[in-house]
Amino acid sequence: xxxxxxxxxxxxxxxxxxxxxxxxxxxxxxxxxxxxxxxxxxxxxxxxxxxxxxxxxxxxxxxxxxxxxxxxxxxxxxxxxxxxxxxxxxxxxxxxxxxxxxxxxxxxxxxxxxxxxxxxxxxxxxxxxxxxxxxxxxxxxxxxxxxxxxxxxxxxxxxxxxxxxxxxxxxxxxxxxxxxxxxxxxxxxxxxxxxxxxxxxxxxxxxxxxxxxxxxxxxxxxxxxxxxxxxxxxxxxxxxxxxxxxxxxxxxxxxxxxxxxxxxxxxxxxxxxxxxxxxxxxxxxxxxxxxxxxxxxxxxxxxxxxxxxxxxxxxxxxxxxxxxxxxxxxxxxxxxxxxxxxxxxxxxxxxxxxxxxxxxxxxxxxxxxxxxxxxxxxxxxxxxxxxxxxxxxxxxxxxxxxxxxxxxxxxxxxxxxxxxxxxxxxxxxxxxxxxxxxxxxxxxxxxxxxxxxxxxxxxxxxxxxxxxxxxxxxxxxxxxxxxxxxxxxxxxxxxxxxxxxxxxxxxxxxxxxxxxxxxxxxxxxxxxxxxxxxxxxxxxxxxxxxxxxxxxxxxxxxxxxxxxxxxxxxxxxxxxxxxxxxxxxxxxxxxxxxxxxxxxxxxxxxxxxxxxxxxxxxxxxxxxxxxxxxxxxxxxxxxxxxxxxxxxxxxxxxxxxxxxxxxxxxxxxxxxxxxxxxxxxxxxxxxxxxxxxxxxxxxxxxxxxxxxxxxxxxxxxxxxxxxxxxxxxxxxxx
Numbered sequence: 001x002x003x004x005x006x007x008x009x010x011x012x013x014x015x016x017x018x019x020x021x022x023x024x025x026x027x028x029x030x031x032x033x034x035x036x037x038x039x040x041x042x043x044x045x046x047x048x049x050x051x052x053x054x055x056x057x058x059x060x061x062x063x064x065x066x067x068x069x070x071x072x073x074x075x076x077x078x079x080x081x082x083x084x085x086x087x088x089x090x091x092x093x094x095x096x097x098x099x100x101x102x103x104x105x106x107x108x109x110x111x112x113x114x115x116x117x118x119x120x121x122x123x124x125x126x127x128x129x130x131x132x133x134x135x136x137x138x139x140x141x142x143x144x145x146x147x148x149x150x151x152x153x154x155x156x157x158x159x160x161x162x163x164x165x166x167x168x169x170x171x172x173x174x175x176x177x178x179x180x181x182x183x184x185x186x187x188x189x190x191x192x193x194x195x196x197x198x199x200x201x202x203x204x205x206x207x208x209x210x211x212x213x214x215x216x217x218x219x220x221x222x223x224x225x226x227x228x229x230x231x232x233x234x235x236x237x238x239x240x241x242x243x244x245x246x247x248x249x250x251x252x253x254x255x256x257x258x259x260x261x262x263x264x265x266x267x268x269x270x271x272x273x274x275x276x277x278x279x280x281x282x283x284x285x286x287x288x289x290x291x292x293x294x295x296x297x298x299x300x301x302x303x304x305x306x307x308x309x310x311x312x313x314x315x316x317x318x319x320x321x322x323x324x325x326x327x328x329x330x331x332x333x334x335x336x337x338x339x340x341x342x343x344x345x346x347x348x349x350x351x352x353x354x355x356x357x358x359x360x361x362x363x364x365x366x367x368x369x370x371x372x373x374x375x376x377x378x379x380x381x382x383x384x385x386x387x388x389x390x391x392x393x394x395x396x397x398x399x400x401x402x403x404x405x406x407x408x409x410x411x412x413x414x415x416x417x418x419x420x421x422x423x424x425x426x427x428x429x430x431x432x433x434x435x436x437x438x439x440x441x442x443x444x445x446x447x448x449x450x451x452x453x454x455x456x457x458x459x460x461x462x463x464x465x466x467x468x469x470x471x472x473x474x475x476x477x478x479x480x481x482x483x484x485x486x487x488x489x490x491x492x493x494x495x496x497x498x499x500x501x502x503x504x505x506x507x508x509x510x511x512x513x514x515x516x517x518x519x520x521x522x523x524x525x526x527x528x529x530x531x532x533x534x535x536x537x538x539x540x541x542x543x544x545x546x547x548x549x550x551x552x553x554x555x556x557x558x559x560x561x562x563x564x565x566x567x568x569x570x571x572x573x574x575x576x577x578x579x580x581x582x583x584x585x586x587x588x589x590x591x592x593x594x595x596x597x598x599x600x601x602x603x604x605x606x607x608x609x610x611x612x613x614x615x616x617x618x619x620x621x622x623x624x625x626x627x628x629x630x631x632x633x634x635x636x637x638x639x640x641x642x643x644x645x646x647x648x649x650x651x652x653x654x655x656x657x658x659x660x661x662x663x664x665x666x667x668x669x670x671x672x673x674x675x676x677x678x679x680x681x682x683x684x685x686x687x688x689x690x691x692x693x694x695x696x697x698x699x700x701x702x703x704x705x706x707x708x709x710x711x712x713x714x715x716x717x718x719x720x721x722x723x724x725x726x727x728x729x730x731x732x733x734x
Contacts, residue, residue: 008475009036009559011455013113014049014056015618017042017180018457019187020470020560021050028476030054030451040561041468042187047180048616052627053450061624061693062432063446065481075434075444080483083443084491088500090426090442094398095128095496101368103496104132104387104396108404109140110621115535116447117403118458120489123507124400127497131365131374132396134381139409140302141183142718143310145376149360150586151318153576155376156462159318159333160184161297162567163192163465166331168202168293170286172228172317173303173724177212178613182301185457185464190216192465202293204286206231207303208610209638209680210673221286222675224277225610226725228300229309229596231276231283232316233267238287239323240264246291248325253572256584260319263585263593266600275600290324295331297321303610306724309596311717315589322582327571334567335574338461339469339550340542342519357576362588362717368394372719380719382411382711388419398426400496407436408620408686411709411721412661417689430488433624434693436686445492447485451475456539469550470561471539486535508534512541519545588717595716604677605727607643609659609708612680620684623697635702636669638680639730644670647730654733657681659708659726665733666703679730681705683723 005026010033012019020039024032033053035046066083067075094102105125111117125133137145149155161169163186174182176189186192193216196203205217206228214220223231239245240261247254269280276283290296298320304313318327326332363373369386372379379387384406388396399420407413407420413436420427420440429438430445438444447453454473461469478484483491490504499506512526515538525544530552531537540552548564555562577583616633617623637655639647649655651670656663657679666681674680686704687697706723713722 009039010053010451010472010475011457011470012050012053013450013455014053014622015047015180016182016185016460016463017047017187017189018185018460019045019047019050021046021053023053023451023475025476028479030057030475036560038560039470040563041464041466041470045188045191048628049618049622052625055627056622056625057449057451059624061695062449063434063444066446067434067444069442083445084495084500086443087428087492088495091398091496092498094425098397099394100129101132101394102397103128103130104134104384104399105130106381106384106399106401106404106406107135108402108409109136109619110403112459114447114485115454115456115458115539116485116489119511119535119538120486120493120507121402123493123511124489124496127493131379132387133378134384135378136381136404136409137376137378138380138382138718138720139306139723140720141305142375142378142720143305143314143715144183146311146362146718147315147318149376150589151315151582151584152574153357153359153578154574155360157335157574157576158183158463159321159327159335160463160465161299161333162331163196165566166196166201166295166297168204168290168296169193169196170204170206170290170296170298171213172206172232172298172300172313173305174299174301175207175211175213175303175613177216178615179301180615183463184299185460202289204289208675208678209612219286221278221282224275224604225608225678226307227272227276228304228307229313229316230267230272230599231278232313232320233264233596234269234272234283235287235290236316236319236323237264237267238269238284239291239320241268242288244288244291245323246325247322248329250322250325250327250571250582253575253581254322254584255579255581259585263590266597271600275602290320295329296324296326297331297333299333303724306611306720306722308713308715308722308725309599310715310720312589312592312596319584322584328569330566330569335570336462336464336567337467337547337570338464339546339548339564340458340539341462341546343545343547355572355575356578356580359576359578368392372714375718378719380714380721381406382714382721384410385412385416385419385711388423389415397424399424400428401437401441402430405435405437405620407689408684408704409706411706411711413686413704413707414662428492430492433621434691435620436689436692439689439691445488447488448478448482452478452482453485454535466566467564468561469555469564471552471555472559473556486533490534505534508538511538515541515545521545592717607677607679607728607730609657609705609726609728610678610680610724611683611705612638614682617682617684620687623684623687623700624694626696629696629700634700635666635682635685637666637730638669638671638674640674640676640678641670641672642676643679644668648732649730650732656731656733657708657728659728660712661710662707664703664705664707679728
């Protein structure tokens with residue numbers, strides 16, 4: 001190693017596993033990345049995405065200075081001052097003329113992978129006061145937030161499987177060997193599943209595809225796509241009917257167990273078998289195995305969320321954990337406690353007494369055009385295009401898109417593409433790339449590469465399978481001409497809030513003052529905060545007010561993290577329902593069950609589409625990394641040999657896929673890893689639109705699977721787009 005080469009720890013920001021990396025740095029350039037063996041959480045594990053950190057960091061297509069659209073309609077390089085001056089002139093002007101709802105905000109997944117993306121969007125929404133908020137959650141995880149809100153009174157109280165101590169793990173719609181986990185932060189998920197098997201545990205996987213995860217399982221059940229809630233309901237019914245249900249100590253905190261039994265009465269294994277294409281004996285056996293295991297956990301993810309009954313499926317996952325006595329139990333599913341969580345309410349000594357909370361409400365307002373109810377303060381992103389291109393009062397006229405690419409990630413990208421091009425008066429993107437969405441912006445604000453930013457996982461520590469805390473400062477100094485991502489966000493808050501010209505630190509000072517007031521902490525605590533930036537001072541405050549009473553200085557003294565111990569039971573302190581109890585059968589759930597019951601009589605479509613994850617990708621925003629392109633990371637239509645023969649498809653030849661939203665073409669990949677009647681396409685492709693600056697992605701464009709969807713089919717409780725179990729027709733491409 002030369003004299004100007006050094007190493008630095010860095011938490012990987014490229015997926016939810018949050019693995020620790022050791023970066024090799026020459027001068028100011030990251031030349032390598034390996035797993036950090038001293039990291040207290042990941043212990044040296046690394047995946048291909050983490051290993052590609054240097055390539056992503058130095059991507060020549062990353063924007064380095066702002067872009068502003070000139071009078072000729074072309075984007076040109078501009079100074080930071082010019083960019084923010086324009087935003088400060090246009091956004092307040094539009095809100096004053098048309099009201100706050102004339103501005104829409106779109107937040108993408110990468111926001112939760114950065115400190116700035118976690119800290120500042122709530123302040124931005126507070127400054128704008130708009131109800132037109134859209135995020136990637138309604139393409140992914142919103143059903144779990146809604147079900148948790150209804151069950152526990154807190155949409156962020158999401159239990160995770162205790163992977164390292166469980167005896168039996170049931171996965172439905174989840175493929176963590178490819179995704180690295182989702183709403184379950186677990187570095188080296190593959191190693192943890194193999195350890196489960198080595199200690200004599202059982203792994204059951206329910207998935208229409210024989211994924212890498214399914215190949216590791218003791219039992220793989222190839223369910224018919226979209227039938228997840230029916231199967232889960234039958235499992236719960238069996239536990240109740242055979243008197244196998246035993247919530248254990250949790251029984252003192254439950255409300256509605258008798259009503260639950262009555263509501264599930266018709267969902268017998270025999271009744272659901274045909275709809276699920278899983279025989280009744282298998283369903284009964286799975287239920288009995290769950291009940292008999294010393295400890296067990298049920299975990300469902302995107303495959304069971306992005307379907308017509310996604311919220312019901314998410315609810316039933318926790319119902320099963322409750323009925324088997326495994327919720328809030330070591331080895332079962334527990335609620336993590338992050339270092340920056342608000343300090344929990346202590347139970348009265350020796351009582352674990354329930355305390356009523358504010359509860360969780362749905363539908364406090366609705367979207368303007370189709371009347372979609374809000375969920376967790378958000379509207380369905382599938383409705384974004386119609387909110388722009390449909391005339392009327394409160395039409396979205398300006399859009400702030402932060403780390404999102406909805407032209408590729410949301411249904412009917414063609415309609416949204418046209419709406420962004422012709423329906424807006426003004427648009428701002430915070431994005432490192434000129435991609436399929438940001439190419440429409442009037443101002444593009446590019447954050448610096450991840451090596452030049454500090455990192456703390458505010459969101460993912462709340463889903464971690466082991467309580468821990470880690471912080472890594474920027475590995476290299478901010479490059480000349482760049483602006484720190486936190487400063488970009490702070491200046492954006494000031495610009496839209498009518499405070500343009502105030503120092504960015506004013507935003508952090510206001511946030512600190514508000515946090516102290518919420519916590520009832522003395523104002524003079526602010527004077528003792530440490531940190532070289534506003535975000536660091538805010539982090540220091542959150543740590544001090546958190547349940548472990550830590551400080552930023554302690555984190556800096558432990559660059560590989562601090563182990564805070566295994567997950568522990570936390571009921572009733574996590575409950576925020578109005579009853580102060582777990583409400584097993586909330587009214588919105590009960591009202592939606594008849595729709596699930598009607599699905600028992602549905603006639604399945606001959607061919608349905610499901611998605612799939614790639615280990616070497618993370619939605620659309622990592623397709624421009626050359627080292628991750630190719631191999632298994634390709635956009636193909638997987639189809640069973642019997643279906644291919646029936647439809648006249650040839651392996652490697654083009655296939656035309658049609659559905660309600662349109663038609664696309666992709667190469668056929670004939671494989672028996674998908675069940676008959678199912679085809680599979682990955683998400684995030686379609687890099688063929690003009691005006692982008694992503695050379696690697698454009699060279700391997702793939703097809704945009706979401707163009708097959710017209711956006712009208714949603715899970716009604718959560719507003720989540722139905723991306724799986726979508727009826728399609730497939731023919732050979734001409």
